[in-house]
Amino acid sequence: MDRRVIGVETEFGITHTGGTHRGLPPDEVARYLFRPVLRWGRSSNVFIPNASRLYLDVGSHPEYATAECDDLLDLIASDRAGELIMHDLAQRAEAAMAQDGFDGSIYLVKNNVDSQGNSYGSHENYLIPRTTHFRRLSTILLPFLVTRQIMVGAGRLVPATDETPAHYAFSQRADHMWEGISSATTRSRPIINTRDEPHSDAAVHRRLHVIVGDSNMSETTSLLRYGATDLVLRMVESGVPVGDFELENPIGAIRHISHDITGQAVVKIRNGGQQTAVEIQARLLDRARRFVRENGAHHDRVDAIFELWERTLQAVASGEHAPIERDIDWAIKKRLLTDVAERGGLPMGHPKLEQLDMAYHDVHPTRGVFNLLAARGRASTQLEPERIQRAIVDPPATTRAALRGRFLSTARAVGAEHTVDWVHHKLVDRPLDALMLKDPLSAEDPRVDTLLGRLGERVASLREQSLQERRAQELPLALSERYKLEQPRELAEPPLI
Amino acid sequence: MSTQPQKRPQGGNDDGGAPEAAATAGANAQAQKRAGELDSLLDEIDSVLESNAEEFVKGFVQKGGE
Numbered sequence: 001m002d003r004r005v006i007g008v009e010t011e012f013g014i015t016h017t018g019g020t021h022r023g024l025p026p027d028e029v030a031r032y033l034f035r036p037v038l039r040w041g042r043s044s045n046v047f048i049p050n051a052s053r054l055y056l057d058v059g060s061h062p063e064y065a066t067a068e069c070d071d072l073l074d075l076i077a078s079d080r081a082g083e084l085i086m087h088d089l090a091q092r093a094e095a096a097m098a099q100d101g102f103d104g105s106i107y108l109v110k111n112n113v114d115s116q117g118n119s120y121g122s123h124e125n126y127l128i129p130r131t132t133h134f135r136r137l138s139t140i141l142l143p144f145l146v147t148r149q150i151m152v153g154a155g156r157l158v159p160a161t162d163e164t165p166a167h168y169a170f171s172q173r174a175d176h177m178w179e180g181i182s183s184a185t186t187r188s189r190p191i192i193n194t195r196d197e198p199h200s201d202a203a204v205h206r207r208l209h210v211i212v213g214d215s216n217m218s219e220t221t222s223l224l225r226y227g228a229t230d231l232v233l234r235m236v237e238s239g240v241p242v243g244d245f246e247l248e249n250p251i252g253a254i255r256h257i258s259h260d261i262t263g264q265a266v267v268k269i270r271n272g273g274q275q276t277a278v279e280i281q282a283r284l285l286d287r288a289r290r291f292v293r294e295n296g297a298h299h300d301r302v303d304a305i306f307e308l309w310e311r312t313l314q315a316v317a318s319g320e321h322a323p324i325e326r327d328i329d330w331a332i333k334k335r336l337l338t339d340v341a342e343r344g345g346l347p348m349g350h351p352k353l354e355q356l357d358m359a360y361h362d363v364h365p366t367r368g369v370f371n372l373l374a375a376r377g378r379a380s381t382q383l384e385p386e387r388i389q390r391a392i393v394d395p396p397a398t399t400r401a402a403l404r405g406r407f408l409s410t411a412r413a414v415g416a417e418h419t420v421d422w423v424h425h426k427l428v429d430r431p432l433d434a435l436m437l438k439d440p441l442s443a444e445d446p447r448v449d450t451l452l453g454r455l456g457e458r459v460a461s462l463r464e465q466s467l468q469e470r471r472a473q474e475l476p477l478a479l480s481e482r483y484k485l486e487q488p489r490e491l492a493e494p495p496l497i
Numbered sequence: 498m499s500t501q502p503q504k505r506p507q508g509g510n511d512d513g514g515a516p517e518a519a520a521t522a523g524a525n526a527q528a529q530k531r532a533g534e535l536d537s538l539l540d541e542i543d544s545v546l547e548s549n550a551e552e553f554v555k556g557f558v559q560k561g562g563e
Contacts, residue, residue, distance in 0.1 A: 015557045017547055023556055060560060105547075107557075114559040339535055340542075355550040356542070358557055367545045376538055 001237060002298045005068045005127040005200075005399060005440045006075050006226055010215055011061040011120040012086055012108045012363070016097075019104030024097070027060040029106055032093035033086075034062070040479045047420050049482050051395035051405040052078060054085065061120050062086060062108065067401035068422075068440045072230075072301055074396045076222045077383055081391035083110060083363040085478040090364075092476065110215045111361035112172035113156065115354070119176035119189075122215040124226070126208040126233055127200065127440060137208075137236050138192065142180055143245035144232050144284055145191050145212050146254045147277035149174060150263060151312045152225040154214035155330030157337060157357040158259070159349055166349025167259065168337070170330050172214040174258035180250045191250065199422035201438040208233070212254070217361060217370035219382040220308065220327040227305035231288045238295070242287050245280050246270040261334075263316035278317045285309050326380045332373060333360050392478050393470055402443040407452065409482035414458045430454060461486045 014030055016023035023029075034044045034056055041048075045055035051067035064082035069075035090106040097103070113119050128137070153170035160166040169175075179190040193209040196202075210229070216222045235242050246269065247253045253267035257277045266274040285306065292302055308327065315324045315331070325335040337353050346352055362368035366375075373379040395405030407425050411418035417428035425448065426434035433454065435447050452459055462483040470480035547553040 013557065013559050015553075015559075017553060017556060026559060109557070115554045115557045118559050120559060340539060343536075343539060351551040351554055354554045355546060358554065359542075359546055369542055372538070372542060372545070376534075378538070 001127070001129065001234070003070045003441055004230060004233070005070055005125075006072075006230065007066045007068055007125045008075065008079055008226075009063060009065040009121070009123040009125070010079065010082055010110060011057055011063045011122070012110055013114055013120065013358075013361075014060070014062060015107045015109065016102075016104055017107065019102065021102055021104070023104055024102055029093065029097075030056055030060040030062055032097050033089045033106070035096060036089065036092055036476050036479065040475060047404060047408060048085075048478050049395070049405055049409050049480070050078070050081065050391060050393055050478065051401035051408075052082065053422075054478070062089075067395055067404070068399040069396045069401070070399050070441060071396070072223055072226050072299065073383060073387075074391075074398075075226060076219050077387050077391035078396065079222065080219065080383065080388045081478075083108075084365070084388065084392055085476070087363050087365065088476045088478065108363045109358055109361045110217065110363055111154065111358060112214055113176070115358075117175075119173065121173070121189075121211050122213045123193075124210040124213055124229070126210070126229065127198070128206050128208050128233060129237060130202070130204055130206050132206065132237055136239075138181055139244075139246050140236050140242050141232065142191060142250050143247050143280055144229070145210065146247060146250050146267075147257060147280045148225070148228070149214070149254070149258055150277045150316050151228070151281065151309065151328065152214070152216065152221050153258070153330045154216060154221075154361070155333040155357075157349070157353055159354065164259075166347075168261050168334055168348075169258045170261065171254075171258040173212055174254045177212055177251060177254055191254070200440045205440075214329070215361065216329050217368075218327065218329045218332060218379055220380045221329045223301060223382055224305060224308045224312070224328075227301060228288075228309055231291070231302070231305070232284060234298070235287060235291050238291070240287075240291060243283055244269070244271055245275070245283070262319060276317075278313050281309070282313050285313065326378060332370070332379050333357065335378075336360070336369065336373065389467065393467065393480065393482065398443050400437050400440045400442060403437060403445055403448050405482075407448055410452050410455070410459060410462065412481060413462050413483035413485055414455050416455050425451070427451065427454070458485060 014026045016029045037046060037054060038044055048054050053065040055063050057063040066075060066078035069078060086108045090108050094106050149171040154172050156169045156172045158167055158169050176189055177191055178188045181192045181194060182188060182190040183194045189211060191212040193211050195209055196206055198205045198207040216225060248268040248270050256265045256267060263278050266276055268274055289306060312324050312328055315321050321331045324331045337356060340356060341353060356369060360369045365371050370379060374381055395401040404420055408420050419426045423436050423438060424434060433451055435451055437445060463486050464482060465484050471477055473480040
């Protein structure tokens, strides 16, 4: 697919510390966190004006699912906006809790493991054609996903156990995957989840649900993660030969690779032989380059993705990580932990280092350690801060998200009861006119204009508010009203009562 | 920090012969500047982290998600 819809769902860890009391448990903090959401949408599971979804998930995890994006930078901007939205909610929750006598600090942590080894996810969704041969897909995609962690893993300081000393691993999630492919998520976590809810025309599309990824802090790492995966999917869809890397034991392999930061771990290929993750990725990179030479680049970041892909593989293969220490999450974090350990003479596994491992993922703009590194130029970025701010309020302009955003903000502005989800758009007073928008790649649909037209002339007098006006509203910015009803200059007729 | 010892280029650790003295001095100055920047960064990070690391880590417990 030349244009592909991609979305990512992030579950955040949440904790509360300090103050005069013991911190509140996560479910209570989450309740405070979602108070403004509940007030705004009468539910803790809502679609918000930027067309993303904000909700409390299983286990009291605050979760943010980006709207449909067909542009990698839109996707990264929406995901980063999710961090800022959570931060905004956290600040309000802190204030509300303080009023109730619970002072202290809320931490929202965009990582995937807590201190007891509970895991929560970062789920990627890729729209693929229904015609994609699933066996071919899994044969190519599984080895790619198992080895992808050496490029886009978020890194983890693994505490000591009876068998192994504390050490640094590529991935947060690798130890929490139990199957290659299945339909479960909480019971047994598969790398690829076959739950097939395309949120589109099921005759045409399938939704590929990948749950093996780590939550990324780095925009650069994110670009490589989604960009490389999309390129591999393109090759799968086109039918070109991609080589045979099918692994004998994907789950054994994913752990084995994660725990050997030297990148020398070898894994068994089903058809015989052994390879390192670097070797498998290097061959996929080579194929992808050839594919793009022959078929052309489908967006303007392809060269940047190839350059990052290659540079990261070289860094892992050589053990010389300096060239990726600003760009790749696991390497950025490892550099920091190394510096702190050296300066303080701390042994691996010291609580201070474990704390830093978590604090790296703190979404707080001036407390989160990744954000501190980025502010000092020790971590690269891809987006202007203004673009991320806009993504808090603006839906992506080129997909169905634009329609959902306009629909829900318009209905709110005129006070019309409505319901929306990924596909459905309904005005409660006009149930027979409910719309199903089944093409996630379409940002225009006259039926939406017709339906909104039914709300009367007031719709024509709506004015879009500026970012500044929206910031001035009392609501969290992400929930601020997009449109304002302009008072008509003169009332033609007194209203009939 | 890693399980493998990392090679890191670091200016100013060798004795350097006379011809390289100027270059070494330059590298020294640069290394010092970098070390200063790093110190200030690590100090900043120290100032924002919860002071009891162990308590913070132990308190960071979630229910499983997905």
